[in-house]
Amino acid sequence: MDKFFADFSEMLANPKYFNEFAFGIWETLYSTVIATAVAYLLGLVLGVLLIMGERGGIRPLPGPLMKVLNFVINIVRSVPFLILMLCVLPLSMVLLGTKIGTPASIPPLIIAAAPFIARLVETSLRELDKGVLEAAQAMGCTTWQIVSKVMVPECLPSLISSFTTAFITILGYGAMAGAIGGGGLGKIAINYGYNRYNYAVMLVAVVLIVILVQIFQSIGSRLAARLDKRLASGGRRAFKKQIQRDKQIPGAM
Amino acid sequence: MIELKHISKVFPTAEGELHALTDVTLTIGDGDVYGIVGMSGAGKSTLVRCINLLERPTSGQVLIDGADLCAMGQKELIAQRRSISMIFQQFNLLMQRTCLRNICFPMEIAKVKKADAEKRARELLDVVGLPDKADAYPAQLSGGQKQRVAIARALASDPKILLCDEATSALDPKTTRDILRLIKDINKRLGITVVVITHEMAVVEEICTHVAILDHGRVMETGTVEEVFSNPQTEAGRRLVYPDGVHIAQLPAAKVIRIAFNGGSSYEPLIASLAIDCGVKVNILGADTRNVNGQAFGTMLLGLPEDPPEAAKAVAYLKNQPNITMEEVRDYHG
Ligand SMILES: Nc1ncnc2c1ncn2[C@@H]1O[C@H](COP(=O)(O)OP(=O)(O)OP(=O)(O)O)[C@@H](O)[C@H]1O
Ligand SMILES: [Mg+2]
Numbered sequence: 001m002d003k004f005f006a007d008f009s010e011m012l013a014n015p016k017y018f019n020e021f022a023f024g025i026w027e028t029l030y031s032t033v034i035a036t037a038v039a040y041l042l043g044l045v046l047g048v049l050l051i052m053g054e055r056g057g058i059r060p061l062p063g064p065l066m067k068v069l070n071f072v073i074n075i076v077r078s079v080p081f082l083i084l085m086l087c088v089l090p091l092s093m094v095l096l097g098t099k100i101g102t103p104a105s106i107p108p109l110i111i112a113a114a115p116f117i118a119r120l121v122e123t124s125l126r127e128l129d130k131g132v133l134e135a136a137q138a139m140g141c142t143t144w145q146i147v148s149k150v151m152v153p154e155c156l157p158s159l160i161s162s163f164t165t166a167f168i169t170i171l172g173y174g175a176m177a178g179a180i181g182g183g184g185l186g187k188i189a190i191n192y193g194y195n196r197y198n199y200a201v202m203l204v205a206v207v208l209i210v211i212l213v214q215i216f217q218s219i220g221s222r223l224a225a226r227l228d229k230r231l232a233s234g235g236r237r238a239f240k241k242q243i244q245r246d247k248q249i250p251g252a253m
Numbered sequence: 254m255i256e257l258k259h260i261s262k263v264f265p266t267a268e269g270e271l272h273a274l275t276d277v278t279l280t281i282g283d284g285d286v287y288g289i290v291g292m293s294g295a296g297k298s299t300l301v302r303c304i305n306l307l308e309r310p311t312s313g314q315v316l317i318d319g320a321d322l323c324a325m326g327q328k329e330l331i332a333q334r335r336s337i338s339m340i341f342q343q344f345n346l347l348m349q350r351t352c353l354r355n356i357c358f359p360m361e362i363a364k365v366k367k368a369d370a371e372k373r374a375r376e377l378l379d380v381v382g383l384p385d386k387a388d389a390y391p392a393q394l395s396g397g398q399k400q401r402v403a404i405a406r407a408l409a410s411d412p413k414i415l416l417c418d419e420a421t422s423a424l425d426p427k428t429t430r431d432i433l434r435l436i437k438d439i440n441k442r443l444g445i446t447v448v449v450i451t452h453e454m455a456v457v458e459e460i461c462t463h464v465a466i467l468d469h470g471r472v473m474e475t476g477t478v479e480e481v482f483s484n485p486q487t488e489a490g491r492r493l494v495y496p497d498g499v500h501i502a503q504l505p506a507a508k509v510i511r512i513a514f515n516g517g518s519s520y521e522p523l524i525a526s527l528a529i530d531c532g533v534k535v536n537i538l539g540a541d542t543r544n545v546n547g548q549a550f551g552t553m554l555l556g557l558p559e560d561p562p563e564a565a566k567a568v569a570y571l572k573n574q575p576n577i578t579m580e581e582v583r584d585y586h587g
Binding site: 139150229 | 337358390
């Protein structure tokens, strides 16, 4: 316990730690942002394919193709992240010329997260009423128009929620990547806490990760709620007002 | 003109093949308001979905102005669909778009210029009587208002044909009447052919010119509404026209009926239209009616014809009149 407090006061006194935490936050953020952006794009494409390509979907794809797609997604999802990361690091070597450091952890993060995001997107898109898709087809939409003008915009609030989940999951994975050469807050926690028994630094690193998660979760939730015109808070207030107004007009529907 | 030729639709299900439609042949003329009625599960929705090929018939042809939809490629089919609009029981509006942008949607996908589309959408909001709802979201509207927006959206592409699948089934009676009036008005003013799917005969009576009766995936009878309603030829037709089971054999228990007017139009036109619409003459045995501001109140005793089918027709006709209640008088002694 004494060591903990000693470490703690040393940490506060030494600006080296401050710089290290600031750099850790930066590394964690940029790797998470890049990995999430790319993985979400991949996951979105895969999720849309899963929904539109299934039997009874808006553009059914050949059954064997769908089976392979589902199989690959399930396999990648079921491999534990650290093992997947070790398998994919050679790819980082090819792409970036190194297996160590924050950039090297990004390709494994993308590959690990994309299939997971594909399932999240699939779930989001499944919420859309079949009738709406049917109406769009009846109006003469092309497949691309249905995807871009109906599916994605109608499911936007839910897609934003799944984006938030993806972001936070990737942030967590990124921290794990600290164990095998990745950078960021995860590396700081492991380096100091696990390797040098400096639990004060580890604690602060973990708290910083928790704070980041909280911030992004609440931004995501708020954005999703604000954009949802079905029952968004703004919408709901307007909705109540509208009902009251309608009640005052005799004969209004 | 819509011609359905020998349409069959078979759904493969776990319990084997389900024949939803069997050899359906129908011709729907330009400008008609064509009702397709039948019990639940008769195949009405499947049939109307065949008209724009949301459902591809297992066999048969769908001809729109002579062009066979089933033989078309995706591009041509999409072009055809843009001239066939559809409204639904559940409205199916885009919930994340305002009413105005919902109405713009068909024009947006047809690449109409945005400013032109918005101008047209505002005109259409006027047509359906919701000029102040342009910026409201569908979640803020009542069912009837949602259906009005859906109708405006359906009109946005200047369609030749409007398909209505149970468009009023989720609405209350008054709203139903308003929406039906709007549809009829659109048919009259724009000359759009309307196909109305419903299980309610009242809807057919209100707006249709022609009707087809569908039962277990087969067309049982077709004709003008007057023909089919005054004299249904088949059991399925009679079941729908006389839902309360005024069977010909069962009727002439009473040769005299008492009708009560609860504020409809007065009695002379009723008796006259009974003669004209059904060709049935009744005797007025007694009357105690008053006209209040042009509305009739009171009761009247009518003597029915001896011929049982004739009497049945008259009873069925009277039953379907609004603002009239009817009872049989069993012990009338003239
Ligand atoms: N996609 C489908 N797969 C299997 N069976 C189907 C499918 N669609 C419809 N059916 C069956 O076809 C028959 C006709 O259905 P349809 O929806 O056309 O009836 P309906 O006359 O519209 O009935 P309702 O008045 O209840 O809407 C029903 O027995 C239904 O179960
Ligand atoms: Mg139906």
